[in-house]
Amino acid sequence: MEFKHYTVMKNEAVDALECQSGKIYVDCTLGGGGHSELILQKIQPDGRLIAFDIDEDAIKASQERLKNYSNITIVKESYTNIKPVLEKLGIKKITGGVLFDLGASYHQFNKAERGFSFSKEAPLDMRFNQDADFSAYDVVNTYSEDDLIRIFSEYGEERFSKRIAKKIVEARKLQKIETTTELADLIKNCTPHVKSSIHPATRVFQAIRIEVNQELTNVKNTLNDVLDLLEFGAIISVISFHSLEDRLVKHLFKYHSQRCHCDKSQLICNCPPPILELVNKKPIGASDEEIRANPPSRSAKLRIARCIKRG
Ligand SMILES: C[S@@+](CC[C@H](N)C(=O)[O-])C[C@H]1O[C@@H](n2cnc3c(N)ncnc32)[C@H](O)[C@@H]1O
Structure with a gap:
């Protein structure tokens, strides 16, 4: 590409x-x-x-x-x-x-397989450095509910941090969250449908990216x-x-x-x-x-x- x-x-x-x-x-x-x-x-x-x-x-x-x-x-x-x-x-x-x-x-946003975009189906990744061994998958599937709330609030300034973190923790008990679109759909389904120019997953994706890459x-x-x-x-x-x-x-x-x-x-x-x-x-x-x-x-x-x- x-x-x-x-x-x-x-x-x-x-x-x-x-x-x-x-x-x-x-x-x-x-x-x-x-x-x-x-x-x-x-x-x-x-x-x-x-x-x-x-x-x-x-x-x-x-x-x-x-x-x-x-x-x-x-x-x-x-x-x-x-x-x-x-x-x-x-x-x-x-x-x-x-x-x-x-x-x-x-x-980085546009190459689907890098996993930065909520609109492009790909494994959860978001690493700037493709050699790093810590990715968005680790944040989403291993962070405690409190840590997820903290990063969504601090780095995403996300209003529905608690609700989203709770849903992630519930969902991953049944099955790990593997892809960008799985996560984006989960966020969309657990937040109110407000008329906005941005996708409901925008802030959470930004927060995860900031955390993954420190x-x-x-x-x-x-x-x-x-x-x-x-x-x-x-x-x-x-x-x-x-x-x-x-x-x-x-x-x-x-x-x-x-x-x-x-x-x-x-x-x-x-x-x-x-x-x-x-x-x-x-x-x-x-x-x-x-x-x-x-x-x-x-x-x-x-x-x-x-x-x-x-x-
Ligand atoms: C907005 S782009 C820069 C675009 C560039 N100024 C141009 O005109 O093409 C930011 C770049 O910073 C790199 N980057 C992010 N964190 C970095 C780090 N810790 N060390 C070096 N590069 C980093 C990203 O991989 C990305 O390629």
């Missing part, structure tokens, strides 16, 4: 990096290589790009797409390993910038690692697709751009200087033109910050 992905806010996210020849850039979420290709065009002749993905299909498609560029190193590694990977490559500091384009690719934990930990790696002036550009991710990025950027974290009762401030300066206070969204061409881009939010810490 051909790798298809619509790169979201390509110009906005890459322009934010102020790409220059001679500097080092990192694309933490290579996917189909749309952002990476534009970065590469802008950093010739002497820039360097390191690109991460854990999805075999994404790696293969991008290797083919970017084969004519010599200054990219594509690594099939989780971006959570950014520190050891850069160290192995002899890179001490990211001098240009880092990009995250979070979430799943269009390809998306929020990974982003949080890696953003903190990136702060240690950025050189003075380097830029971090993050596109997120749901409010949980965006909130996490917003809080982290805000915390590290504040001058003081002292309690009001403290007379003398001994906070270290801030690490970041916000480039945009409010997130940037996709243009009307882009939303018309690729409707899912309406949920995207871009936040940008610059490293202002020396040394």
